[in-house]
Each structure stands twice: as C-alpha cells, then as structure tokens.
Amino acid sequence: MRFADVDSQGHVNNVRFLDYLEDARFGMFHIDPHNAGDQPFKGLVVTRHEIDYRRPLGFRAEPVRVETWVTEIRPVRFTLAYEVRDDDAVYVTAKSVLAAYDVERAAPRRLSESELAYLVRFSP
Numbered sequence: 001m002r003f004a005d006v007d008s009q010g011h012v013n014n015v016r017f018l019d020y021l022e023d024a025r026f027g028m029f030h031i032d033p034h035n036a037g038d039q040p041f042k043g044l045v046v047t048r049h050e051i052d053y054r055r056p057l058g059f060r061a062e063p064v065r066v067e068t069w070v071t072e073i074r075p076v077r078f079t080l081a082y083e084v085r086d087d088d089a090v091y092v093t094a095k096s097v098l099a100a101y102d103v104e105r106a107a108p109r110r111l112s113e114s115e116l117a118y119l120v121r122f123s124p
Contacts, residue, residue, distance in 0.1 A: 005019075005059070006058070006059040009056075010058055010059065011056040011057055011058050011059075012056075012058070012059070012091075014051075014053060017051060017053075017084060017092050017094070018049065020064075020066050020084055020092075021066065021082055021084075021094055024066035024082060025080065025096070025098075028068055028122070029044065040114070040115065040118045041100075042103075043100065043101040043103045043109070044098045044100060044101060045098065045099055045101045046096055046097070046098055047077065047098065048095075048096065049094065049095070049096050050094060050095045051092060051093075051094040052094070053091070053092055054090050054091055054093060055089060055090075057084070057091040057092075064084055064085060064086050064091065065084075065085060065086070066082055066083070066084050067082065067083045068080055068081070068082050068122070069081055069122050069123065070119050070120075070122040070123045071095070071124075073111075073116060073119050073120070073123065075110050076099055076100055076108055076109070076110055076111065077097055077098060077099040077100070078098055078111070079096070079098075080095065080098065081093070081094070081095050082095070100112075
C-alpha cells in the first residue's frame, strides 16, 4: 500500500484496487517458479473486470494480500477470482477474464497445452 493510494476520505481509492489486482496477476503469470523462471504466458489481455467493495481499507503500515485463483478455463480465455484481505477482513472480492493474445498478429489465440497446464495448478 502506498500513501498515494489513499483518497481525501482516508481510504484506498476504488481505482487503486485494480492496481493491486494487476500486481497479483503479474506475480502469478510473469515468471514460472517451477520452470527455471520461464515466462509461462506469451501474451494475455484483460477482457473484463468485476469488483465488489466489501469494506473501506484505510492507509496503514501492515500489508494486505491479494489471494488469487483460477475459477474457469476455456480454450481461449480463463477467469481469475481475487480477495484483497488481511487475517481479519475481506476488503474486495473481484474477478477478471483474461484472453490469450498473439501480440505479433494483434489477434486472439488459443491457450497452449503448457499454458493450460500452468492454469490448472491454480484451480481449486
């Protein structure tokens, strides 16, 4: 949490929670800790966000965590669920739909077998 995340009412601004979700996705999909640091995905785009604000989160020194898991896997897209929380409370629940994307062609693509296998590791 950064001081700049807090608005004039003393709590984290609603837009900043999208940054927290992005940080969680980056940590989850940028480097595969099980394959010598390989990048598990070659291209992803967010196609949808859904956020429910459960309670205000004020500025504080203690960190909050973003728990993230995969709830649905399709051939071209998948859905992530999140909770922004600490040990005592859930501040935000959210979902994002991400699609596999071919950056060179600027077009959607199918998820590869290795990408699908990577996603399964984060499914309940």
